[in-house]
Amino acid sequence: MSRATVHDLLDRNxxxxxxxxxxxxxxxxxxxxxxxxxxxxxxxxxxxxxxxxALTVFEELDPPEQQxxxxxxxxxxxxxxxxxxxxxxxxxxxxESPAKFVHRVLIGLSPQExxxxxxxxxxxxxxxxxxxxxxxxxxxxxxTASEALSRIHDRGTDAETVYTLLVVDDRRHFIGxxxxxxxxxxxxxxxxxxxxxxxxxxxxxxxNAEDSARLMQDANLLDLPVVDSEDRVLGxxxxxxxxxxxxxxxxxxxxRQAAASPWSGHYMSASVLQLARSRIVWLLLxxxxxxxxxxxxxxxxxxxxxxxxxxLFVPLLIGTGGNAGAQAATASVRALAVGEVRTGDVLRVAWxxxxxxxxxGVTLAxxxxxxxxxxxxxxxxxxxxxxxxxxxxxxxxxGATMPLLAKRANIDPAVISTPLVTTLVDATGLxxxxxxxxxxxxx
Amino acid sequence: MSRATVHDLLDRNxxxxxxxxxxxxxxxxxxxxxxxxxxxxxxxxxxxxxxxxALTVFEELDPPEQQxxxxxxxxxxxxxxxxxxxxxxxxxxxxESPAKFVHRVLIGLSPQExxxxxxxxxxxxxxxxxxxxxxxxxxxxxxTASEALSRIHDRGTDAETVYTLLVVDDRRHFIGxxxxxxxxxxxxxxxxxxxxxxxxxxxxxxxNAEDSARLMQDANLLDLPVVDSEDRVLGxxxxxxxxxxxxxxxxxxxxRQAAASPWSGHYMSASVLQLARSRIVWLLLxxxxxxxxxxxxxxxxxxxxxxxxxxLFVPLLIGTGGNAGAQAATASVRALAVGEVRTGDVLRVAWxxxxxxxxxGVTLAxxxxxxxxxxxxxxxxxxxxxxxxxxxxxxxxxGATMPLLAKRANIDPAVISTPLVTTLVDATGLxxxxxxxxxxxxx
Numbered sequence: 001m002s003r004a005t006v007h008d009l010l011d012r013n014x015x016x017x018x019x020x021x022x023x024x025x026x027x028x029x030x031x032x033x034x035x036x037x038x039x040x041x042x043x044x045x046x047x048x049x050x051x052x053x054a055l056t057v058f059e060e061l062d063p064p065e066q067q068x069x070x071x072x073x074x075x076x077x078x079x080x081x082x083x084x085x086x087x088x089x090x091x092x093x094x095x096e097s098p099a100k101f102v103h104r105v106l107i108g109l110s111p112q113e114x115x116x117x118x119x120x121x122x123x124x125x126x127x128x129x130x131x132x133x134x135x136x137x138x139x140x141x142x143x144t145a146s147e148a149l150s151r152i153h154d155r156g157t158d159a160e161t162v163y164t165l166l167v168v169d170d171r172r173h174f175i176g177x178x179x180x181x182x183x184x185x186x187x188x189x190x191x192x193x194x195x196x197x198x199x200x201x202x203x204x205x206x207x208n209a210e211d212s213a214r215l216m217q218d219a220n221l222l223d224l225p226v227v228d229s230e231d232r233v234l235g236x237x238x239x240x241x242x243x244x245x246x247x248x249x250x251x252x253x254x255x256r257q258a259a260a261s262p263w264s265g266h267y268m269s270a271s272v273l274q275l276a277r278s279r280i281v282w283l284l285l286x287x288x289x290x291x292x293x294x295x296x297x298x299x300x301x302x303x304x305x306x307x308x309x310x311x312l313f314v315p316l317l318i319g320t321g322g323n324a325g326a327q328a329a330t331a332s333v334r335a336l337a338v339g340e341v342r343t344g345d346v347l348r349v350a351w352x353x354x355x356x357x358x359x360x361g362v363t364l365a366x367x368x369x370x371x372x373x374x375x376x377x378x379x380x381x382x383x384x385x386x387x388x389x390x391x392x393x394x395x396x397x398x399g400a401t402m403p404l405l406a407k408r409a410n411i412d413p414a415v416i417s418t419p420l421v422t423t424l425v426d427a428t429g430l431x432x433x434x435x436x437x438x439x440x441x442x443x
Numbered sequence: 444m445s446r447a448t449v450h451d452l453l454d455r456n457x458x459x460x461x462x463x464x465x466x467x468x469x470x471x472x473x474x475x476x477x478x479x480x481x482x483x484x485x486x487x488x489x490x491x492x493x494x495x496x497a498l499t500v501f502e503e504l505d506p507p508e509q510q511x512x513x514x515x516x517x518x519x520x521x522x523x524x525x526x527x528x529x530x531x532x533x534x535x536x537x538x539e540s541p542a543k544f545v546h547r548v549l550i551g552l553s554p555q556e557x558x559x560x561x562x563x564x565x566x567x568x569x570x571x572x573x574x575x576x577x578x579x580x581x582x583x584x585x586x587t588a589s590e591a592l593s594r595i596h597d598r599g600t601d602a603e604t605v606y607t608l609l610v611v612d613d614r615r616h617f618i619g620x621x622x623x624x625x626x627x628x629x630x631x632x633x634x635x636x637x638x639x640x641x642x643x644x645x646x647x648x649x650x651n652a653e654d655s656a657r658l659m660q661d662a663n664l665l666d667l668p669v670v671d672s673e674d675r676v677l678g679x680x681x682x683x684x685x686x687x688x689x690x691x692x693x694x695x696x697x698x699r700q701a702a703a704s705p706w707s708g709h710y711m712s713a714s715v716l717q718l719a720r721s722r723i724v725w726l727l728l729x730x731x732x733x734x735x736x737x738x739x740x741x742x743x744x745x746x747x748x749x750x751x752x753x754x755l756f757v758p759l760l761i762g763t764g765g766n767a768g769a770q771a772a773t774a775s776v777r778a779l780a781v782g783e784v785r786t787g788d789v790l791r792v793a794w795x796x797x798x799x800x801x802x803x804g805v806t807l808a809x810x811x812x813x814x815x816x817x818x819x820x821x822x823x824x825x826x827x828x829x830x831x832x833x834x835x836x837x838x839x840x841x842g843a844t845m846p847l848l849a850k851r852a853n854i855d856p857a858v859i860s861t862p863l864v865t866t867l868v869d870a871t872g873l874x875x876x877x878x879x880x881x882x883x884x885x886x
Contacts, residue, residue, distance in 0.1 A: 026642070026662065027662070028658075028661040028663075031661075032783075035783070060661070060662075149627060152628075153627055153628055156628050157628060161624075162627065162628075163623070163624070180606070180623060180627065181599065181606070184596055184599065184623065184627075185595075185596055185605075199469070201469065215471075217686050217687075218471040218503070219503075220471075220683050222665075239665070239682050239686075240663050243660050243685075243689070244660075246686070246689075246690065247689065247781070250690075250693040250697075251777060251781070253697070254693075254696070254697060254700065254773055254776075254777050255773065257700060257701075257773065257861075258700075258766075258769045258770045258772070258774075258861060259769070259770060260774065266783050267777075267778035267783040267784055268788065268791075272795055272798045272799050272802065273802070275796075276803055279767075279770045279799070279803060280803055280806055282766075282770075283763065283766055283767065283770075283803055283806075283807060284806070284810065287759065287807055287810055287811065288810075290759040290763065291814055293758035293759055293762070294755050294814065294818055297755045297758070298755055298818065301751065301752075301755070304754055308744065308747055308751065311754045312737050312741055312744070313737060314740075314758065315733065315736035315737075315740070315757065315761055315869050316730065316734065316737055319729070319730075319733050319736070319761075319865065319869060320726065320729065320730050320733065322862075323702060323725075323726055323862045324722075324726065326701045326861070326862065327701045327702060327703045327722045327726075329701070330697055330698065330701035331698070331701075331718070334694060334698070335711070338690070339475065340478070340479075340710040340711055341711060345711065348711075352715055356715050356718045356722070359715060359716070359719040360722060360723055360726055363723055363727070364726060364727070364730055367730055367731075368730070371730075371734055375741065418700075418701060418769065418861060419762075422765075426758050426762060430758065
């Protein structure tokens with residue numbers, strides 16, 4: 001049954017058919033459908049779910065959609081859902097919600113869940129503390145494998161994961177981790193201390209969440225222990241949250257690369273104004289930056305009046321320079337994001353990219369010479385060709401180093417987006433072009 | 444100790460200091476260092492590792508770097524390493540290696556490992572079969588929880604994961620999965636059949652690997668069962684491989700967005716020529732496409748000669764149009780990648796983005812009118828302002844729908860990169876601008 005049909009069924013209020021559709025689909029498919037529809041229809045559909053299934057589907061939704069569904073529920077269903085959520089998911093939802101909504105959630109919670117939630121909300125935005133689960137199982141070193149397993153059997157029901165167990169001393173200081181795998185594979189009398197990995201990586205709760213997630217990916221960890229400043233165990237960052245963090249960071253980098261503000265909701269449920277708002281600020285900044293090109297062209301207006309054919313190649317030249325700069329900027333931003341490049345590499349990167357740009361420029365210049373000669377003749381064509389070489393070398397060097405310099409200045413390197421690089425390269429490219437023209441054509 | 448120092452230590456052959464450096468760093472940090480250096484130094488450093496640590500570090504490397512290290516090793520160490528690799532990692536390495544290298548690996552393997560590897564290599568590139576682990580533990584339904592645990596205890600050592608157990612009938616047909624968590628939390632006599640999740644998702648081995656990885660992310664799975672066409676169990680796709688698949692796909696999309704070919708190696712170890720090669724094809728295509736702008740300008744050359752000041756705003760206008768188009772294209776490509784938009788949404792998307800573009804255009808036109816009036820006067824300024832509105836509406840609509848149309852035609856939507864959109868918008872934007880100029884200025 002197609003999406004349109006679900007929409008129609010909702011509008012025609014065909015309950016039986018909708019229930020059949022729900023029964024035939026996986027929770028994540030139902031969640032996707034909820035994400036695509038407006039608040040009214042989403043709540044209608046959601047109310048048709050059984051209690052257990054409702055929770056499963058609800059957990060698959062992104063925070064803006066969770067808020068959408070919750071806002072349409074009556075108090076009892078509302079309270080049941082927020083009470084049943086994992087604390088880390090609840091904190092993520094609250095972090096993106098207006099104060100009034102946060103209040104409604106908090107007063108609806110049991111005292112215990114409210115205390116846990118308040119503690120997690122105390123960590124700064126974007127820190128691991130906001131994403132970790134405090135519901136873990138801790139073990140003492142002096143247990144045997146079988147004692148540990150029976151402790152997990154008794155205590156594990158409430159834990160978000162039992163695959164990584166935190167080994168602690170009597171004051172909850174972190175000693176290491178042991179995996180459920182090792183406990184199950186060990187002989188029953190083997191002490192936990194022998195199975196503990198003492199070199200286990202861990203992060204402090206106030207450290208950056210995205211960095212922690214990428215660390216998990218680099219080190220192939222299922223769970224990453226989170227500790228406080230005195231190395232006492234607070235919880236675990238689990239792989240499913242790490243994947244979401246990495247994906248959200250990638251989405252943000254991708255949006256930034258095109259000079260749009262990141263937007264955490266579902267694309268299809270965003271309104272025209274929401275989309276426009278996420279894009280307009282950068283466009284305004286860029287159009288202001290682009291007045292630089294007007295200045296440059298005005299400065300060379302006499303040259304332009306003398307040889308109008310020079311204008312023919314302006315879009316081609318600055319387009320190519322922008323593309324070469326964009327390629328280098330993208331490579332550099334990505335290499336920084338995945339940790340392949342460090343800020344200390346800036347000179348090495350600049351030198352390499354400059355050579356890459358010149359290599360590309362020389363190749364393109366051959367083609368440019370041909371195109372230019374066909375359209376207007378060899379003089380302007382030579383100007384174009386030499387400009388292409390210079391512009392490509394310059395664009396690649398600037399494009400690759402700007403993100404590194406941004407990172408050094410503690411600015412998100414992804415802010416040095418393709419359009420920003422392009423706009424800067426446009427202005428400098430024009431200066432190079434007209435200087436070459438004056439030299440070559442003797443104007 | 445900084446990276447430069449490791450480099451220097453290697454060049455000065457200071458073994459003791461290097462060994463100390465290795466002892467003080469985590470496997471993934473050592474792997475990163477190996478990725479950054481050339482083959483000669485990488486092998487030197489790698490040989491200093493103890494046998495167990497060498498394997499751990501080796502498993503953290505990307506395929507091109509694994510190949511780099513292996514190529515420098517003598518036969519015995521070479522064979523030990525490839526024999527010890529997980530089958531799925533080995534297959535990934537071989538998939539990206541030249542035939543001669545593949546041959547050297549295969550003849551070095553034990554008959555059993557060679558058979559496993561050959562079987563996995565039989566699946567098409569990019570399919571789940573290439574990424575799954577065949578080393579899993581299967582369970583029969585009639586076991587009790589404690590019998591199942593003791594089977595895992597006996598058989599689990601060789602399995603890549605024991606957190607998801609595959610429940611099968613006597614002919615290995617898939618029945619469902621049971622998690623180690625549920626087995627540990629269950630009472631000892633509870634039958635596996637009661638703990639089995641019958642609705643478990645699964646994929647066929649020849650299905651797309653990236654789609655399967657995103658399915659795992661959507662459904663929050665640690666492991667995804669892989670079956671053959673007759674629903675017999677073949678293996679599991681584990682979350683660490685899914686994360687790598689998603690990250691590789693994101694890197695590829697990001698590279699494509701800037702019109703560069705994806706490159707799977709470490710950025711810092713890529714040579715100038717390798718980088719240039721990954722970028723030149725698109726630049727050549729784009730410069731050919733950009734001759735369209737030369738054509739357009741030549742067509743309007745008389746207009747341009749009459750009012751040279753029109754040329755002043757060409758970079759600003761086409762730059763802004765390109766940016767608006769790039770924002771829409773990026774949003775559309777990303778929404779497709781994460782499954783928020785389907786190809787059937789093309790008309791809905793076109794209509795929304797057109798309105799978004801017009802909204803942006805009107806806002807920018809106000810600024811454009813101001814800039815234009817300051818520089819040259821109200822006539823050209825009005826031309827610019829009206830052109831901005833039209834160009835933004837058009838660019839956003841084209842930018843968002845082209846990726847959807849590409850996907851419909853079975854082309855990777857990320858190929859509709861920002862630069863391609865920009866180049867097309869450049870040409871059409873110029874036509875709009877000069878038509879407006881003729882109308883407004885009465886040329």
